[in-house]
Amino acid sequence: MNEPLGPDDLAAYHENGFLLVRNLISRPEAATMREECHALAARLASDADPTWASARTVTGASAARTTLKHAHDTQFHSAAFARLLVDPRFTDVAAALLGGPNVQLHHTKMFIKPPETGSPFPLHQDHPFFPHARHTVAAAVFHFDDAPQEKGCIRAVPGSHRKGPLPHVEDGSWHLPPDTWRLQDARPCPARAGDVLFFNYLTVHGSGLNTSDQARTTWLVQFRDPEDRPTTDEHTWSLGQGMMLRGIDPTARRTDGAGEPR
Numbered sequence: 001m002n003e004p005l006g007p008d009d010l011a012a013y014h015e016n017g018f019l020l021v022r023n024l025i026s027r028p029e030a031a032t033m034r035e036e037c038h039a040l041a042a043r044l045a046s047d048a049d050p051t052w053a054s055a056r057t058v059t060g061a062s063a064a065r066t067t068l069k070h071a072h073d074t075q076f077h078s079a080a081f082a083r084l085l086v087d088p089r090f091t092d093v094a095a096a097l098l099g100g101p102n103v104q105l106h107h108t109k110m111f112i113k114p115p116e117t118g119s120p121f122p123l124h125q126d127h128p129f130f131p132h133a134r135h136t137v138a139a140a141v142f143h144f145d146d147a148p149q150e151k152g153c154i155r156a157v158p159g160s161h162r163k164g165p166l167p168h169v170e171d172g173s174w175h176l177p178p179d180t181w182r183l184q185d186a187r188p189c190p191a192r193a194g195d196v197l198f199f200n201y202l203t204v205h206g207s208g209l210n211t212s213d214q215a216r217t218t219w220l221v222q223f224r225d226p227e228d229r230p231t232t233d234e235h236t237w238s239l240g241q242g243m244m245l246r247g248i249d250p251t252a253r254r255t256d257g258a259g260e261p262r
């Protein structure tokens, strides 16, 4: 079997804490998934806006009424997401980055940043949302349309994962103190439809406002080594948590509801 990543890619991931994998899926596949996302958003037709309060107060976006559409655990809404979750093009890269054969799901989340008003995310680590003992948790952000800087692409701070868990401000969500962690200082990661951005949950990241006339459509998959365990029950409600995406769960954890959190 071909290695999914070369040694330079792996070294860059471990050095920077993030890696953009180009064309992990094809542009036509990305276009199909984009339609799935927008159809799901229309079916859910929710008025709820998941924009973080801090996005309005610390990113300078307060003047605009910014908006965001999201949906958790999309594989429970459409089988197209379930197929992509176990697609070896994704899971082989995830395993290579984890450094072992087994990849377990934590949760998935679709984001649509609408044109002109798509909300920013202040810089943060994902760690405070779902801390784990061994810090193997990582995200894969699938881009289903092009995400240049003006669409509010993700930005990341190279090497920030090596600082370990950082103190965050909590105000409904978690973010880093904006005076020391400025979004504009983080490195933009512009992506094209079909690209997937991988980053560890300790990597400091955020994203800007979508000022373009097109929506930015992404799907985020949080995954981990199954031998890594949550240290709180903060985010154990996700329906699909604990599903194996590749390999086995060597811990043979009980799945009948009587065991510890998934």
Ligand SMILES: O=C(O)CCC(=O)C(=O)O
Pocket: 111, 121, 126, 152, 153, 154, 205, 206, 207, 208, 218, 220
């Ligand atoms: O999709 C984005 O722009 C950022 C999302 C993010 O930072 C997160 O969900 O933790």
